[in-house]
Amino acid sequence: MGKPTIEQLRARVRGDVITPQDTGYEEARRVYNAMIDRRPRVVVRCANAGDVMAGVEFAREHQLDLAVRGGGHSVPGFGTCDDGVVIDLSRMRSVRVDPQTRTARAEGGTTWGDFNHATHALGLATTGGIISTTGIAGLTLGGGIGYLSRGCGLSCDNLVSADVITADGRLRIASEKENQDLFWALRGGGGNFGVVTSFEYRLHPIQDIYGGVMFYELREAATVLRFFREFIAKAPEELGGFPAFQIAPPLPFIPTQRHGDTFIAMVACWAGPVDQGERMFKPFHDVAPVVAEHVGPMPYPALNSAFDALYPPGQLQHYWKANFVTELTDAAIQAHVQHGPKVPVVNSTVHIYPINGACHRVASDATAFAYRHANFATVIAGMWPDPAQNAANIKWVRDYYAATAPHSEEGGYVNFMAADDQDRIQANYKGNYQRLVTVKRTYDPGNLFHMNQNIRP
């Protein structure tokens, strides 16, 4: 049998096969980061696992680059490629919740908005990202940090099983019982091992939370960061959230004359009993005067989409850098205080996510995600609308990163990294790297899945 033609691929696929000649190609080739401008040879918009198998085989037989797209949020644009095959899972978004076992099964193209909507209806949730349009796939495979991490662990810690199409085109189930090595690698190792068509998650009884955002004057930045460092080390695990340097958007709860000013903000989420929320937030009010705030009880999915408007898909240029931090030292805080206030535009920000609590209770070699001793994951997220501002924004991210790196771990969270961070891959996985290479050699010896923070076989 020769290599399959595009026509044979079309005949085999139930979803859409989109080439440059087809209507919809311009939209199909694009990803979330507007800076990425690539032209794949074919986009396979899959309807089911069979379509994924066909796409994988087509790419392998033609020796083409293969990009896999879940939610499309990858900052380096790993969800698209030039002259290769894109497996686009955006049609595969069904979520089935089982309230008896407190689990949910979600297809590989599901977003956190889709997922939270389905689980919230049954009073359940699991750790996901803070923006509703992010894909569950890329986020979970890299680890998964969010409001619930301190209490429920990382998203990958809540993974029960995954259906994976590997480079040989076979469907394998990965869990604690089957293909354990693959299951280990999927929990932090990113998209290196195959296409996950279905994820099964453990859920927690969380429906409404108490949360929101508080803005403090920049002169309080060091005080707020020092407070957060001490407070979050001992705070009840139901409390999540993060400090951020943030330009005030034109929102009704912020005084009009302060719109456009830069603040140190605190975004917080109490996922314990809602009636305890006000008391839990008291320390945030005692630390420094709050200039503006929007906090209170709300459905968990409402907080998870509260900042969506700041990050419209396909309209912003993205360049990010990241580090894990074990001790947020005074020197590190000094570096934040120097660079955070220079945040260039309203969309850009810096978040310092706490990853202690339940994240620490998983051994560093129990999953591929190695930094179980780190207390924080920092992301310097440059996001701006105008390509003419690329140089200035990238410079802000790089300068900030250079100032904080000496106070951080060598590695960072793979999902917060840029395309020029590939040389950090070993550091990102520390002692787990060699085992990841072994698993890669088993399931993808030819490195078909290389559009990612790549673990070379």
Ligand SMILES: Cc1cc2nc3c(=O)[nH]c(=O)nc-3n(C[C@H](O)[C@H](O)[C@H](O)COP(=O)(O)OP(=O)(O)OC[C@H]3O[C@@H](n4cnc5c(N)ncnc54)[C@H](O)[C@@H]3O)c2cc1C
């Ligand atoms: C606005 C924004 C907010 C974010 N917030 C958070 C946050 O709160 N917490 C957090 O941890 N991260 C966050 N991230 C980072 C996010 O985790 C990564 O960008 C992640 O890769 C996105 O996953 P995706 O499926 O949307 O991306 P994609 O671009 O589709 O994929 C990302 C990577 O995963 C691979 N991949 C995608 N789908 C599959 C699949 N089904 N099977 C195998 N491999 C696959 C891709 O090949 C690629 O390498 C955020 C990113 C953005 C842009």
